[in-house]
Amino acid sequence: MNIGILMSGQGAQKVGMAADLYANLPAYRATIDRASAVLGYDLQATVNMDEARLNQTAYAQAAILAMSVGIYNTLADILPEPKATLGLSLGEYSALTIAGVFDFEQAIAIVRDRGAYMQKAGEVNPGKMVAAMTEDQTMVVDVLSELAAAGKRVYPANYNTFNQLVFGGVAADVDVAMEVLATNGVKRLIELPVTGAFHTPLLTSAAENLANRLASESFGEAHYPVYSNTTGRAFIDVHATLLEQITAPTYFAQALQNMVKDVKVDTLIEFGPSDTLSKFARKVVDKTVNRYSVSDMASYEKLRNMLETQV
Template identity: 65%
Template sequence: MKLGILMSGQGAQKVGMGADLYEQVPAYKETIDEASRVLGYDIMSTIVNDEENVKQTRYTQPAILAMSTGIYRALADVMPKPKATLGLSLGEYSALVAADVLTFDQAMRIIKDRGAYMQQAGEDNPGKMVAVMTDNQDLVIATIKKLQADGKRVYPANYNTFNQLVIGGVEADVDAAVAALTDAGIERMVALPVSGPFHTPLMQSAADQLTTRIADETFAPMA
């Protein structure tokens, strides 16, 4: 049996996530407590059980990395060693930890800074993200290009599946895209609980800061 593991990014977090695991699974609790020591604050009280902080990128990113790693460690003894690990956005770091390319402490420190950079970029460039549920992604792209030609700052952000494409950008411009896509016949779109227009050009300052931040980090060889 060959096992591959996909680690999640942010966008589906909610209050109370992992609280049952923290109470019932020792390996998970140990991981969360280790992460709290690295961060300098308690993840459970500061993030998991806080309605506002769980939506804030600077808090959400470390919490999700810790949660993903905790689940992985809790299952490590009962599943075969994965042949491959991969992740979506933030999940890339969880995957690197699972693959022993980054240590957990090292990844937590990087993500603490990454989350802060992205939080600031989002505050400097307020925006939103919306998941568009359709298999007609050409229509989504054509609509966005038309809006961009009119000066709107809205962009394709994540090609999640063949029937889900996330768009992001300036809030009013994303709203304009949602209206145009609704007029074009797309029926289901879901706003994501994130604090910025991630994976768009509006995040360039965060990308520049992260490039500098990880320049001197040591990454172990990939197996």
């Protein structure tokens, strides 16, 4: 198998996620407990009981990274080395961690602070995000560009698939964009439950704070290619790309397409709270590419059984 790993992004979190993994798998429990030691609070207790905190960016990002890496660790004894890996936005930190660019404690500490910076930026510059479900993404971008030229603060943010483009910005300006797009024939416009207009210039202060935070960090060499949402290609300059990522659009669809093509991926495995990226993959890559996701004991056992038949 030529395996490509997918790592979940923010928004996939939910109360009680992976509680059964924590209860039953020592490798998973050890990973979460290591994260708790860095964070200074009981991460699993937060995940199990504190929905309000879990939905805050400052807490959600560390929880998702710890869960994603924890699942990977439970399968490390049987999983062949991936050919490449790709995460959605926050998920890039998980992808870089399993590839050896960050060590786990370093990643948790960075993501803890990144989440706090992004939450603060969202509070200072409130915004919202909307998914436009249409194949005519050129038209969506043209509308946003025309509105921006007229002084509206609204921007393309996430190219998730070739028929889903998320845009964000100041709430009132996003509402105007929604009206124009509906008039132009976009029938599905879905408001997202997020706390800020991520991957837009409204997050500039977060990027500035992260630049200071990362200035003294040193990173390892990746064991295999890690693909960037920002460039659509494998990371070259990790520092610069992670800073650009905060305010620049993500190109998950293009990055996934390039990863599968470049390293001949025939099996995609998603780690994290949901199967969202696996669903995106169904719309982006050839149907012959196998897709799996692991978020609980049932899906863990299914994947482990499959891997055991391949070894």
